[in-house]
Amino acid sequence: MAQLENLEKPRNNSIKKDAASERKLNLLQRLFFPEILKALGYTFKQMFKPRVTMEYPEVTWDPPAIFRGRPVLVEDNGQERCVACGLCARACPPLAISMQASETEDPKERYPTFFEINMLRCIYCGLCEEVCPEEAIVMSKDYDITFNSREEAIYDKSRLLKSKEELKERLDYLREYRNRQFGQFWNFPEENNIHAVRPRDENWETGLSLVDMLEEKKAGEADQASSN
Ligand code: SF4
Ligand code: SF4
Structure with a gap:
């Protein structure tokens, strides 16, 4: 390794005239003209290559399903699927999500009064x-997001809800690729989404109602007590 001569000001060593890394330029290179021609030739060649840029916003890009645009709420059969559990608000690193949960007359039905x-x-x-x-x-695929005020930047349910048909590509993508890294495939059972999929049970007629379950539990406890 070459010894540095100026140890007091090491930066001066690199500008020595006889430094090994110094590139020797010939006469043409010192004129710079051939280099300019070379650069013009390169630019000319690029003019005939297919364009990869778009004239946004006249031409818009349709992103693939893997794209993460603004988050939206899925609307299923005219209702939000959301049951206002609050998990998303809890997981959101910048605390961007807020909601208030409420219940319909059927105690099993939760929904966000605002989201x-x-x-x-x-x-x-x-x-x-x-x-x-x-x-x-x-x-979603939505990346074209602009606001004129801070208030406008707060998206409520009316701006967040999108029908599941509109979001089909993303939902299909999630089903196919979710959890692959853990060696299992995501299989979202729609019937799990009781809030949005199950018809309203006003008369407590299905086996899923809370009243039925409580009565079943009471009967089971009574049976156990009598057998003891
Ligand atoms: S609050 Fe709604 S959107 Fe958020 S995690 Fe729960 S069900 Fe999903
Ligand atoms: S910042 Fe919050 S709202 Fe935005 S994508 Fe992440 S978790 Fe969702």
Whole structure:
């Protein structure tokens, strides 16, 4: 290894005239003209190659299903799938999600009275989508997001809800690729989504109602007590 001569100011060593890395330029190179011609030739060649840029916003890009655009709520049969469990709000790193849960007369039916995402905070990480047990919040293809005020950046249910037909590509993608890294395939059973899929049970007629379950439990306990 070459010894550095100027140890007091080591930076001066690199600008020595006889440094090994110094490139020797011939006369043509010192004129720079051939180099300019070479650069022009390269530019000319590129003019005939297919274009990879788009004239946005006149031409818009349709992203693939893997793309993570703004998060949206899935609307299923005219209702949100969301049961306001709060998991997405808990997982959201910048605390962008807020909601208030409520119940319908059927105590098993939960829904968010309001659901808001502050898009100034959202970092498009997709964690809300990962944790949602109902497949009720997914990342859409929407990347064209602008606001004129801070208030406008807070998306409420009316702007978040998108029908499952519109989100089909993303939902299919999630079904195919989710959890692959753990050696299992995501199989979202739609019947799990009782809130959105099960018809309203006003008269307590299905085996799923809370009253039936409580009565069954009471009968079971009475049986156990009498057998003892
Ligand atoms: S994508 Fe990430 S930052 Fe945005 S709402 Fe979901 S969890 Fe929060
Ligand atoms: S979107 Fe999913 S995770 Fe978030 S509150 Fe609704 S059901 Fe729970």
